[in-house]
Amino acid sequence: MKSETLKSHFKLHFVVLIYGFTAILGKLITLPATQLVWFRMLIAAVSFYLYFRIRKKSFRVSRKDLLQILGVGLIVGAHWITFFGAIKISNVSVTLGCLASTTLFTSFLEPLFYRRRLNLLDIFIGLMIIAGLYMVFRFETQYTAGILVALTSAFLAGLFTVLNKKLIAHNSASVISFYEMLGGFAGISVFLAVSGQLNFSSLQMTGMDLFYLLLLAVVCTAFAFAVQVDVMRELSAYIVALTINLEPIYGILLAFFIFGESEQMTGGFYAGTAVILLAVFGYPVYHHYKRKRALQKA
DSSP states (O other), X not given: OOHHHHHHHHHHHHHHXXXXXXXXXXXXXXXXXXXXXXXXXXXXXXXXXXXXXXXXXXXXXXXHHHHHHHHHHHHHHHHHHHHHHHHHHSOHHHHHHHHTXXXXXXXXXXXXXXXXXXXXXXXXXXXXXXHHHHHHHHHOGGGHHHHHHHHHHHHHHHHHHHHHHHHTTTSOHHHHHHHHHHHHHHHHHHHHHHTTOOSTTTTOOOHHHHHHHHIIIIIIIIIHHHXXXXXXXXXXXXXXXXXXXXXXXXXXXXXXXXHGGGGOOOHHHHHHHHHHHHHHHHHHHHHHHHHHHHHHHO
């Protein structure tokens, strides 16, 4: 393996480790989930704007695409609110374990949006993930509310992933992310204003909260995204997508070492999470080897 490719692999795993650390920061920040995401999207939007200015890149989009991207940004904001909300009412392990079910929702949403027939493998993978979720529910009944909120977050993640697939055909990923941050920030601002929470007292934070928020928005959002895009010069989209599936594993391990007993779960939880992750990893691996065999026969 050439040195540049090896370097790109290390960078990618570092990015996935950063993504796993996102959940840790969500637990450490004392702000409510909605205010936390409001600040995250604001800081991330400013970071992207500075990135465009420093690199002298254009961030123009058509009016039609702009409205669509801002709308998807609302879904991204709702996804993050439910993600951090789930962490606050349960814990990091439960939230990340359930978030791995994003693949399940995507496998059903994609054929719906693109008017394609469901494939038998998608159904089988979906049943595996449902079985894993059943095991998590069965053994972690005290976290039922957190599991339901985390599953809502996973559904929203699947939804904006499918919608972004249409948008990426006409715009760069960084431009889409910039306007999605703006759209989510604007939507949450309206919600906070209407509910009377857009005031100094509800947005107050400690010095540590500010530090963690800057880490979350600049390092775990803007920086991680930029590096993820950069490594795709050397690595295939398949390798990147497969490696990013390690996020729940890295996150759960980090949470256990940082928070200790509060993240210790039953054997049933780990068995259920393992089934979900097996399905998540198995899906792209099967497609990869199927495509490879087809090319060899051609």
